[in-house]
Amino acid sequence: MGLQTPEKIRTLQRKLYLKAKSEPDYRFYLLYDKIYRDDILSHAYRLAKANRGTAGVDGVTFAQIESGGADQWLSGIKEQLHKKTYKPQPVRRVLIPKPNGAKRPLGIPTICDRVVQTAVKLVLEPIFETDLEPNVYGYRPKRSALDAVGTVHRLLCQGYTEVVDADLSKYFDTIDHQQLMKCVARRVSDRNILRLIKQWLQAPAVEEDKDGKSRLGGGKKSRRGTPQGGVLSPLLANLYMNRFLKYWRIKGCGQAFRAQVVTYADDFVILSRCRAAQALNWTQTVVTRLGLSLNQEKTVIRDIRSETFDFLGYTFGRMRFKKDGSWYITAWPSKKSIRRIKQKVRQHLGPYQKGPWPLVCYRLNAILRGWCGYFSYGTTQIASRAVERNVYNRVRHFLVKRHKLRTRGNRRFPSERVFGELGVFLPRSIMDAARRVP
Numbered sequence: 001m002g003l004q005t006p007e008k009i010r011t012l013q014r015k016l017y018l019k020a021k022s023e024p025d026y027r028f029y030l031l032y033d034k035i036y037r038d039d040i041l042s043h044a045y046r047l048a049k050a051n052r053g054t055a056g057v058d059g060v061t062f063a064q065i066e067s068g069g070a071d072q073w074l075s076g077i078k079e080q081l082h083k084k085t086y087k088p089q090p091v092r093r094v095l096i097p098k099p100n101g102a103k104r105p106l107g108i109p110t111i112c113d114r115v116v117q118t119a120v121k122l123v124l125e126p127i128f129e130t131d132l133e134p135n136v137y138g139y140r141p142k143r144s145a146l147d148a149v150g151t152v153h154r155l156l157c158q159g160y161t162e163v164v165d166a167d168l169s170k171y172f173d174t175i176d177h178q179q180l181m182k183c184v185a186r187r188v189s190d191r192n193i194l195r196l197i198k199q200w201l202q203a204p205a206v207e208e209d210k211d212g213k214s215r216l217g218g219g220k221k222s223r224r225g226t227p228q229g230g231v232l233s234p235l236l237a238n239l240y241m242n243r244f245l246k247y248w249r250i251k252g253c254g255q256a257f258r259a260q261v262v263t264y265a266d267d268f269v270i271l272s273r274c275r276a277a278q279a280l281n282w283t284q285t286v287v288t289r290l291g292l293s294l295n296q297e298k299t300v301i302r303d304i305r306s307e308t309f310d311f312l313g314y315t316f317g318r319m320r321f322k323k324d325g326s327w328y329i330t331a332w333p334s335k336k337s338i339r340r341i342k343q344k345v346r347q348h349l350g351p352y353q354k355g356p357w358p359l360v361c362y363r364l365n366a367i368l369r370g371w372c373g374y375f376s377y378g379t380t381q382i383a384s385r386a387v388e389r390n391v392y393n394r395v396r397h398f399l400v401k402r403h404k405l406r407t408r409g410n411r412r413f414p415s416e417r418v419f420g421e422l423g424v425f426l427p428r429s430i431m432d433a434a435r436r437v438p
Helices: 007-022 038-050 062-068 070-083 111-129 145-157 177-185 191-201 233-250 276-289 335-348 357-374 381-402 427-434
Strands: 091-097 103-108 162-167 205-208 214-217 259-264 267-272 300-303 309-311 314-320 327-333
Touching: 007 038, 007 111, 038 070, 038 111, 062 070, 070 111, 111 191, 111 233, 145 259, 145 267, 145 309, 145 314, 145 327, 162 276, 162 309, 177 191, 177 233, 233 259, 233 276, 267 276, 267 309, 276 300, 327 381, 335 357, 335 381, 357 381, 357 427, 381 427
Parallel strands: 091 205
Antiparallel strands: 091 103, 162 267, 162 300, 205 214, 259 267, 309 314, 314 327
16 A cells, blocks of 8 residues: 555544553444545545456446546445445455465455445554554554564574474464454444444355356355455454464463564464474464464474575575685575566566567566565575576567577577666666665
């Protein structure tokens, strides 16, 4: 969300945050009228539009809304919320391929539902922000995955070298609705807000079967799961995961196991000085009690002094200094992350790419900037060179095919020309410019 929040909304959020911070047991009972304020709905619409999502089950697009007048459309939503006649529509379920070959279900709400969810998030987020544990990094204001990566690296350097590389099985699909609503109700007593959240959780999903026919699943009978793709889902997922972290703190597990926990959404690691096995046993028991489950195949204990592990696209482990041969702990882009960027480049420069070169280059550079901007922490030289070679070979091959040359194009398209005259960004230079020094 790169749009700047209007001052009136920031003032409201600041008041809610300070109230929640000063009174940890306070329950907010007058919030519903805030979500259909004109400024909040307008800002929620701009945020939803900036995310460039596709249409939901109703087929309504942003272009259609703009053609009919966005202000008039928002007025209709405001009236529905004010009269309490608003009803969420079913989500459109699509399957997104995962790197391991499996598919992740993604629920796409309608634009109307995304706008209302965003409005609710604008109001609720500052309240729940005060309750989240400090080691929660996913989907929080002024926090990012790179902050979590930096924290893990710092703890490893401080001696927390035994790592529980944990993996939750189908976390978003196994969130218990009743327990989740208790988490929300601990801070919010406004029945209208609670009713909205419950309706979103129980919204049916429309998906196509093998024959291409649409079928309806879920609905009011659903007792578990929060749809991935919903605007409010990340905040709700953080609240549910926070129960584990809060229990960890109350029971004094940090001192007992000499360990720290770092989480990002459903990904988390436990870093311990010497008691990782005990921490894993305790975690297994508590996670089961919370209605979740650990993936036994993917959850392992690693010793960073002799092994590596992956977290948030990075590999953590030891490397040698070239000068004196001494060892140091660092992070670098994982092999899986490098394969992904190579695959993206290959798909972008495929045989069906018929656009003019300036447009092709612009979109290619956007892909490279995004990848290099994220993987700018730790040791990046090896990864940047590998990506650089791949990009050059793909671009050269693409241009040879386009110009129908009978040679490999080494002379006509040397690397100096590809990364110079033709305008392709050099991954090494991008990563060096954005590099975050550990």
